[in-house]
Amino acid sequence: MARSALLNVMVQAATKAGRALIRDFGEVEQLQVSMKGPADFVSAADHRAEKILREELQRVRPTYGLLMEESGVIEGSDPAHRWIVDPLDGTTNFLHAIPMFAVSIGLERDGEIVAGVVFNPVMNELFTAERGAGAYLNDRRLRIAQRRDLSQAVIATGVPHQGRGHHPTYLKELAAIMADAAGIRRMGAAALDLAWVAAGRFDGFFETGLNPWDVAAGMLIVREAGGYVSDYSGHGDPLNAGSIIAGNPDIHREVQRRIAAR
Ligand code: IPD
Ligand code: CA
Ligand code: CA
Numbered sequence: 001m002a003r004s005a006l007l008n009v010m011v012q013a014a015t016k017a018g019r020a021l022i023r024d025f026g027e028v029e030q031l032q033v034s035m036k037g038p039a040d041f042v043s044a045a046d047h048r049a050e051k052i053l054r055e056e057l058q059r060v061r062p063t064y065g066l067l068m069e070e071s072g073v074i075e076g077s078d079p080a081h082r083w084i085v086d087p088l089d090g091t092t093n094f095l096h097a098i099p100m101f102a103v104s105i106g107l108e109r110d111g112e113i114v115a116g117v118v119f120n121p122v123m124n125e126l127f128t129a130e131r132g133a134g135a136y137l138n139d140r141r142l143r144i145a146q147r148r149d150l151s152q153a154v155i156a157t158g159v160p161h162q163g164r165g166h167h168p169t170y171l172k173e174l175a176a177i178m179a180d181a182a183g184i185r186r187m188g189a190a191a192l193d194l195a196w197v198a199a200g201r202f203d204g205f206f207e208t209g210l211n212p213w214d215v216a217a218g219m220l221i222v223r224e225a226g227g228y229v230s231d232y233s234g235h236g237d238p239l240n241a242g243s244i245i246a247g248n249p250d251i252h253r254e255v256q257r258r259i260a261a262r
Contacts, residue, residue, distance in 0.1 A: 001136055006061075006107065007128060010117040013056035014103045017049040017087060018121030021094075021103065024048065025122070029097045042095045046070060049087035049103065057083050057105075069213045082108045086213035089118075090189030104191035106216025113239065116217030118195040127195040127221050135198050135224035142225040145200035148250040154183040155247075155255065156193040158207035165209050169262070173206070176258040190244075194218025197246045198225035204247030204255050208232065212239050219244070228252040232259055 003011065024045035031038035050070045057066065061083075065076030068085045076082065083105060088094060090101030099122040107115040118127040127142075129135035135142040147153050155177055160170050178184050185202065187193055191214060193205045198221040215238055219229045228249045231241035234256040238244040245256050 001139055001141070003128070004115070004130060004133075007115050007117070007130055009057065009060045010105045010107065010115060011119075011126065011128065013053050014105055014117045014119040015121075015126070016056060017052045017103045018119045020052055021045060021049050021088060021101070022121045025094060025097070025099070025101075028094060032097045038095060038097075042091065045094070046088045046091060050085070053085050053087055053103070053105065057085075067212060069211070080110050084108055084113075084212050084216035086191060089191040089214060090187075093188045098188070100187055100189055100192065102189050102191045102195070104213065104217045106213075106220065108216065113216050113220045116220040118191045118217050118221060120192060120195075125195075127198065127217075129198075129217075129221040129224035131220065131224070133224070135221045137195075137199055142198045142221070143200060144198060144222065144225045144227040144248050145203045145251075146248060147203050148248070150177070150180045150182075150251065150254050152182050153203035153247075153251050154185060154201075155181050155251075156185045156187060156196065156202040156205040158188075158190060158193070158210070159186050160209065170208070172262040173259050176262050177206070177255060190214040191218045194222050194229075194244075194246055197227060198222045200225075204245070204251040206232075206243075206245045206255050206259065208243040210238075210242060210244060215239060215244055219246070222246045230256070232256070234260070 063078035064081040066074040232243040
């Protein structure tokens with residue numbers, strides 16, 4: 001597979017930040033059993049990864065703006081381009097020494113996501129996509145799962161928790177889907193949920209309360225693998241909508257219909 005120069009920049013930044021996260025994850029596993037717990041350390045690891053990403057991306061494209069989870073908006077002199085970055089997606093997993101987390105970088109050009117990288121450093125899985133050029137896991141081209149029936153589908157979701165989301169509404173949505181699905185998964189990293197939909201491991205994914213940095217890269221990876229992505233209305237752009245449904249067209253339609261009917 002041939003990667004563009006821009007995608008190479010993103011891959012380099014993501015793998016560098018991912019290596020730093022792996023080192024810190026080893027420490028978290030130790031701290032896990034201490035009285036104080038690893039919370040402060042994890043927050044420092046998150047910021048360290050973000051700093052690496054910011055420096056790498058700004059070094060190569062100094063004019064581009066950034067939207068980063070921890071630093072917020074960093075204006076660039078080029079109004080057309082913006083990196084959308086989550087340095088550590090799956091923080092709760094990381095904090096609990098659960099090895100399921102990722103670095104996510106999307107590149108926005110004139111309001112459209114044109115390149116995306118999601119890197120899971122523990123599994124050494126690098127998901128990449130460029131608009132019009134397909135999606136890849138490492139060097140393998142990705143194709144979305146072709147299961148058309150919910151009864152055969154494994155659906156990923158994000159479960160709201162203390163202080164997040166509207167729990168009664170979510171329970172209705174979940175009930176409407178789990179009644180007929182083959183399985184439901186809650187992995188704890190939205191960027192990976194989307195990447196795994198692209199890889200055909202999950203047949204669909206739905207979640208609300210997400211931010212642009214959670215979905216920017218993953219939504220392009222799903223689309224480039226032949227999948228369909230929208231907000232809960234079924235036709236809106238999920239980047240800023242806060243809600244997302246992903247899957248092949250059949251599974252997407254079925255999940256959307258059930259969420260709308262709840
Ligand atoms: C979170 C993860 C999680 C999702 C949360 C996100 P973070 O991101 O993607 O799966 O359910 O809504 O906030 O905080 O770990 O970067
Ligand atoms: Ca996130
Ligand atoms: Ca994060």
